[in-house]
């Protein structure tokens with residue numbers, strides 16, 4: 001059986017077991033299945049640790065080799081410019097889809113007052129703790145300044161992706177100008193590290209089905225389905241937005257910018273969103289994203305080693321779309337309608353805020369506070385807004401993370417193609433008819 005089939009099967013089995021455990025506990029009071037699933041959750045967490053362990057060596061080694069063997073450093077500037085422009089555009093499209101749907105479906109006007117009261121009283125303390133966390137997260141200006149590490153070892157130790165990227169590119173550029181033999185020696189060594197990291201990824205992926213079962217089973221066993229009921233229209237709005245973005249924006253980019261077949265692309269990369277869905281973390285998924293881009297899509301290591309780590313950190317279409325819907329929902333419940341100007345403000349802030357969100361579980365809801373503060377009147381307490389949506393956040397986090405990584409892979413494909421690379425994905429452009 002192929003690995004992605006095993007992972008899909010594990011996901012389905014985990015979901016069935018989790019839902020069954022939840023129903024059993026709420027209908028008959030028997031909690032043994034739920035306890036068993038929660039008990040095996042550490043298997044999933046251990047796997048997330050394993051794959052996260054590879055992130056720093058893999059990103060550094062592949063970026064250093066990529067930059068050092070590029071030969072022409074201006075190429076990196078060109079790739080960088082295209083990547084950031086593409087990321088900003090697709091994120092702004094995602095936010096706009098979120099806003100459009102929130103206006104059409106008005107999820108905040110369907111709320112039952114008792115359900116509202118329940119949500120508020122259950123989650124207000126947790127909401128306030130997220131606001132405190134948000135106060136500790138750096139603003140955009142600091143994020144840009146913090147890209148330059150004072151100490152690269154410290155950045156590696158804490159897994160801060162942007163300073164790691166900055167240092168690796170700088171170091172790689174320095175290696176590229178060393179005299180022949182010295183340069184080749186460094187490249188050979190770092191390339192070996194890179195290959196060993198990829199072997200580790202292969203090994204760890206063999207264990208993925210067990211981890212996926214454990215993670216999904218535990219999340220669903222714990223999840224309160226009643227919360228989902230009261231936030232159904234809100235959740236459906238987010239999910240519909242994500243589906244439209246994956247179903248329209250990405251295929252359009254793949255077909256018209258990369259000129260490849262979207263169907264073949266999605267068939268080749270399907271393992272990546274499954275892992276992102278199960279782990280809720282773009283960072284933990286990064287080794288799988290890089291391996292898939294290179295081996296399944298055929299993106300060159302130079303492009304994938306730059307575009308994907310950057311994407312896992314700054315490109316979060318799913319998160320930005322979710323932030324737009326969440327802000328509109330909270331506004332509709334707490335203050336009524338938002339003006340067009342305020343909504344245009346959301347396009348800018350949600351796009352920038354998603355850049356500041358780290359690729360780890362629940363980062364999106366903490367950064368959401370920045371968007372709420374900008375969009376809502378000062379009299380509204382952001383904690384009260386967060387309390388409304390916290391109950392379904394984990395489930396929506398899984399879905400938006402799957403979209404985030406798909407966006408990164410699409411970007412790598414588009415950028416690789418614009419650099420004239422030949423990909424493994426079937427061509428999607430119109431082929432010339434053979435002469436009769």
Ligand code: ASP
Pocket residue numbers: 280281282283316318319357358359360361362363364365397400401404
């Ligand atoms: N979990 C998301 C990610 O890793 C970020 C978020 O919370 O939206 O991409």
